[in-house]
Amino acid sequence: MPPRTGERSVTDIWEGGCLCGAVRFRAQGSPKWTLWCHCHSCRKHSGAPASAFAAFDEALVEMTQGQITKFASSPGVLRGFCATCGSTLTCQGDRTPGELHFHIGAFDHPEDLPPTAAFYAEERLPWVHLGQPD
């Protein structure tokens, strides 16, 4: 069945990669969720005042170029980036086994992945106003 207007089908392909192109990936299916994360750790990892994530089934993610380098930012949490250009790419944790959380800005079409919720809203910087949800 073809995708309906304004709605993604489960056969969707989401491609993305880092700034330099050394790392490219492809995720399939609908994202499990999309959200803003206002936590301190995401802020430090990305350098951005807030991070937007889309969660995909890790089994449906394939690398099409290079590999994501991963750093254990705290016990059970891995943060992924490009070892060449430093682009912030992923976050994954033992609390959400089987999920890979991509920074939405890493996708080729982030405009199709609007965040629908906010995580760690209590750590949001007071001058960050993202509209609803925030």
Ligand SMILES: [Zn+2]
């Ligand atoms: Zn790169």
Ligand SMILES: [Zn+2]
């Ligand atoms: Zn976070």
